[in-house]
Amino acid sequence: MGQNLGDVISIMAVGMVTVFVILWLVVIIGNVIIRITNKYFPGVETVKTQRTQTSEMSSSGKIAAIVAAVDIVTNGKGQIAKITKV
Amino acid sequence: MQDIFSRLFEMTALGDITFKTVIMWVIAFVLLYLGIKKKYEPLLLVPIGFGVLLANFPGANMGIVPSDFVELDAGRYKNLFEIAHDYGIMNYLYYSLIKTGFLPPIIFMGVGALTDFGPMLRNLRLAFFGAAAQIGIFTVMIAAIYMGFTTKEAASLGIIGGADGPTAIYTTIMLAPHLLGPIAIAAYSYMALVPVIIPLVAKTLMNKKEFTISMKEMDKKYPPKHQIKNLKTVKIVFPIALGTVVAILVPSSVPLLGMLLFGNLVKEIGTSTSRLSEAATGPIMNTATIFLGLAVGATMTSDVFLTPKTLGIVVGGFIAFAISISGGILAVKVYNIFSQKKINPLVGATGLSAVPMASRVANELALKYDPKNHILQYCMASNISGVIGSAVAAGVLISLV
Secondary structure (H helix, E strand, O other): OHHHHHHHHHHHHHHHHHHHHHHHHHHHHHHHHHHHHHHHOOOOOHHHHHHHHOOOOOOHHHHHHHHHHHHHHOOOOOOOOOOOOO | OHHHHHHHHHHOOHHHOOHHHHHHHHHHHHHHHHHHOOOOOHHHHHHHHHHHHHHOOOOOOOOOOOHHHHEOHHHOEOOHHHHHHHHOHHHHHHHHHHOOOOHHHHHHHHHHHHOOOHHHHHOHHHHHHHHHOOHHHHHHHHHHHHOOOOHHHHHHHHHHHHOOHHHHHHHHHHHOHHHHHHHHHHHHHHHHOHHHHHHHHHHHHOOHHHHOOOHHHHHHHOOOOOOOOOHHHHHHHHHHHHHHHHHHHOHHHHHHHHHHHHHHHHHHHOHHHHHHHHHHHHHHHHHHHHHHHHHHHHOOOHHHHOOHHHHHHHHHHHHHHHHHHHHHHHHHHHHHHHOOOOOOHHHHHOOOOOOOHHHHHHHHHHHHHOOOOOOHHHHHHHHHHHHHHHHHHHHHHHHHO
16 A cells, blocks of 8 residues: 555656646647747738728628638638628 | 246346346436436437446346456457357447547547637647646545555546546556446546536635636736737647657557547648548547447446445546646646736636536636626637646556556
8 A cells, every 4th residue: 555655646746747748848839830830931811801802891890700600601611702792 | 838938037137137237227317317308418428328228238238248258368368259249249349449449539539620729829828727737637546545446446536537538438448447437427427517516616716806817808918929820820730749749758648649639630721631520520429429438338237336436436536526626726826926917717727628618617607707708718728738638647647557
């Protein structure tokens, strides 16, 4: 029992340290990836493009709602080319 | 004539029904009631409940037999045909899909394809609280040793505190397969009771001021250093990079974490792999869930389940859950002492897995104290890191115990 308990306490120490180290690495890896992509692959600012295409619609909230609805209905496959008032 | 009636009676199971059989039926009915009527984790509790029922129909040959029954000499085992022939199809399913550790990683692949790492990537520092909330696993492991469990059994009991069903099942298969039934039931029951357990622990440890800490206000006061300019690319690279690093450091966690990250990758790639993602979250995950639930339920024969150890697992599992939630809350409180940018301790409470229910519960709790205080996306950050944390903890236990 005493020997067992000693072993389990060491497992607890090693286990918690390992979990903290891995999640610390998650933070480090995440930050590194974000910095590299921000620097070398900043991406296209899609929101601006959509706004110029839909200049007749003033409310960004409405656009966001339409984008979200299309995203959900098409499982992320659909893209909005143009939004016009009917 | 009497002979015919006697043979007819022998054909039925009436003569084999014992008091223990009836108790197991009642347990199965309760599980089915909780799953169907109360909607507590119905996708798992209904197959598990029905599996319990199947296993305890006398003469049906559906209960899982101990591994000694299929073991031959010199560490060799009967082949699957022999197992099916001797002990029925449920043992065939159990020894091919569960005992091999096949199904939990398959379910993890589906979980990965349903998981969005976005909230965690936007709030990376909150990932640490997913680590703090694993303390219940190891604390209850020590308590279980005092209660008379062996080290392997104690580790399997402790992993309930990770609040992750597939992880609990996988660890138990590896360390103490004879306890699989009660541990799976305890893990999924407490996950279903997250809406009760989190408020209970949070109200014990937190004051009103802490409940009303607004994460959005804090973000406005102290904005994050780096905004993500290309989230899609980050989300694609992240599972590949993380999987590689974790595989090097904790290889025993790879069956779970590797499949989780693969599932997530095929989801994040988008249209070109959407068929894989749909398969992982749909037919594959659903099929795996059915077989996992039925086979786990079928391990709960009266001889295995009606023992004092089951009571220990039920009590120990609850304590593991509560300590994990407390660990997360207390870690945030300690952090708040040293940091100007305060964090709502409810974010720490979601550091155990149970995604996304724990986050939803924490968010609703915060809204009760301040109807404008939406903390869901922050809770999801520590909640998702909790999935990684519990898989790593399981890897450590499997390696060291």
